[in-house]
Amino acid sequence: MASKKANLFVDNPSIDQTARAQVFAPQPPTMDSVIDDAGDIMGTLASGGVTDDRQPEFQGQGTPGDTILIRDHGVEIGQTVMDEDGQWAFTPSTDMSEGHHAITIVARDPAGNESEPSGPFNFEIDVTPPNASKLSITGVLDTAGGITGNVAAGKTTDDTRPLLTGTSTGQPGHTVTVMVRDSTGKVTFSPVFINEGIGNTVANTNPIAAAILDAAGNGGTDTLKLTGANQVLDLTALAGKVSSVEVIDLTGTGHNTLKLSLADVMNNGAKDQFVANGRVQMMVKGNAGDAVTLSDVLPNGTDPGNWVKQANVTVGGVVYEVYQHSGFDAELLVQQGVTVTLQNAGAGTFHIEPEVEAYVLDHATQAYTDSDDKIIAKLGFADRLEGGAGNDIFTNVGTGDVVHGGSGDDVIRINSGDFARLDGGLGIDTLVMDGTAMHIDLSALGAKVQGFEKFDLGMGGNTLALHASDVLAGGARDMVVADGKVQMLVNGSNGDVNLLGGDDSWTQGGNATVSGVTYSVYTNLAGTAELLVEDKVHVTIL
Incomplete structure (x- = not known):
């Protein structure tokens, strides 16, 4: 329930009603909840918590008609008016800065009187991903069967639950996720919560990649790498078993293939991940002989647009071909040299010849000479x-x-x-x-x-x-x-x-x-x- 102003009685008739309104301050409002509705981790934020939402919603109660002044470290960042039910809500119109925030609120009644400020609601905004360069899998220990000990990279083991060890940022509260592919190609994920120290362990099999999340849910850029040759990774067929992996690396020992759709790019990519243009982006790394097949049909069978090749970009000193979708803000960056086939429903199928970076129409009924x-x-x-x-x-x-x-x-x-x-x-x-x-x-x-x-x-x-x-x-x-x-x-x-x-x-x-x-x-x-x-x-x- 909203708090109410006290009834005030003054015996001195020389003080009129206007003066009385100016003397007495309104009762302080309350701030009941702070809502995080952005990023991977959402919900009600506890005082002292961490969020990656730079525009959280603040909610509370007070006296109907009062104006609520919202202040951060004593500096006003906005106002809102209490509704007739004594409820108020406020969302900043611009992004709040990364770091510590102390939010207090003040009620101002129609006469201009202000309440005492509330106690501070403290929280931290964290939008910087952990340093993935410190993340590695350093060992695989076989403790089952007749042959035990450390397993070298690329070798086999009869231990169905070998012990994986590695390093991370060492920051308490961060979560390391080990991604594992079984013999059928299915990819699973095993989260490991970091309590302290820089050495962390998890029991699992056949690790293929690792990713790290901080307490606010910032995951950085995650990579799924194919090893060996002549492998086919079909993200569409896996139907969501692989998610939030922004980079697919085909550079094994030769001729690996990636198949993906518009939905796969939207599900795995991240906005402005590699180029600041407002699009959700994925990246594919690879060599000559590797191939990508990119389709534009959504899982429900609808065709909202087509993939179109745009100008190349350079990221980290590497040239990538850029494919943008005409109906969605989606974009795929493919390392130059990889052959790309575009499957645009109803518009024909084209692939790209890396030697000339030109489209070639597949299954042409009439072809060209030189x-x-x-x-x-x-x-x-x-x-x-x-x-x-x-x-x-x-x-x-x-x-x-x-x-x-x-x-x-x-x-x-x-x-x-x-x-x-x-x-x-x-x-x-x-x-x-x-x-x-x-x-x-x-x-x-x-x-x-x-x-x-x-x-x-x-x-x-x-x-x-x-x-x-x-x-x-x-x-x-x-x-x-x-x-x-x-x-x-x-x-x-x-x-x-x-x-x-x-x-x-x-x-x-x-x-x-x-x-x-x-x-x-x-x-x-x-x-x-x-x-x-x-x-x-x-x-x-x-």
């Missing part, structure tokens, strides 16, 4: 057309077709908009609309249309719609004008271009002449993207 090829789609068939190193031309593309242009400067000519997927590949590629009254919206189509730096609307009254972000994602820097901007080019005898985002995204500049053709130039407000549209094409800023 010369400049002209590949004609068969009308009425769902063709899968693959280009190569030459400057290839694809024609009659339409219903159900999948086209990948390869590494040359390719031209893909489409008759209709009901294709399955179009990818220009590497080089400067052009998408030509040979149909009539066609409408291509790059933002809506997402990964179904990518890898094109130039568009030709033809003469059939066709329309291209795009955001500035589409230019930044698909254009090429200094492609036609050396001004440092990422550029796309649109030609056409007629037709329309709809610039999405309105005046807040686009501004019209002057004209530019490229190869004797006059273009109107449109630039995003940030000055980083530039669209050049032939003057015969009508442009509308929406």
Whole structure:
């Protein structure tokens, strides 16, 4: 129940009611609970506890109508008003700093009188993972059977519960988890709570990795490493038996394979784990000969988007290819040299040739040569057309077709908009609309249309719609004008271009002449993207 103000009686009639309200302070409020609702460990936080929630919720009771002032080490961090039931709650709008906090609360009544502060609620915010470099498995002791003693790495034992020993941070309250794979490939986890000292033991079998959590639940970056050769780790088939492992290391003795899905990345990855871009990320390490198969279908069978290859990144001096999902904020980093196969449902299956870092369409119905090829789609068939190193031309593309242009400067000519997927590949590629009254919206189509730096609307009254972000994602820097901007080019005898985002995204500049053709130039407000549209094409800023 909320506490109530005392009834006060003053015999001196010279003190009016207003003065009485100003003299007497309200009763102190209470702070009944602090709620941690972030990270792996959640629930009610005890005074003196540790949390990784930088915006915990504070709750309590008091007098209805009073304002609650929340202070940390005496400095106000926010206010809230008591509701009619005498309840209050407050969550900081910004992250609280890592370290010790002492929260006190004060009630202020409508007349401005303040109560005495409450006693402090002390707790610590800890978001720094333990130092994993101090974590190691140093020994495996066989104490059963005819042969006993220490077991060397890579050897076998008949002891079904050998004693594992190792070192950790030595910090009391930390938990070491030993991950174990049995003969069927099943992965299990055995937590060991550290009480004191730096030597810790656990009985288990076949250890393959270890991870460490501190008292706040910070786990750092965990790695699952395959040893040997020709092994296949299928995270999707394991159905959650492996979780919260951010790095898969395929570098055994050769030709290991990882299979995983969008759900596996979301379940195992961590936000901004390797690159600060707001995405949930996993990493795969490996060598030439190792392989990754990445699918985009969720366990319920839905297909919320596609995996798209982005620019490479360097992490810790190692180059990784980046694959981002168009429907979820998910990202997979794969060490350069590993062959990656993308299984995008409904959009065809591509793999990456590490030698040229280029997509190659699997199971193509028509393939390429190393010369400049002209590949004609068969009308009425769902063709899968693959280009190569030459400057290839694809024609009659339409219903159900999948086209990948390869590494040359390719031209893909489409008759209709009901294709399955179009990818220009590497080089400067052009998408030509040979149909009539066609409408291509790059933002809506997402990964179904990518890898094109130039568009030709033809003469059939066709329309291209795009955001500035589409230019930044698909254009090429200094492609036609050396001004440092990422550029796309649109030609056409007629037709329309709809610039999405309105005046807040686009501004019209002057004209530019490229190869004797006059273009109107449109630039995003940030000055980083530039669209050049032939003057015969009508442009509308929406």
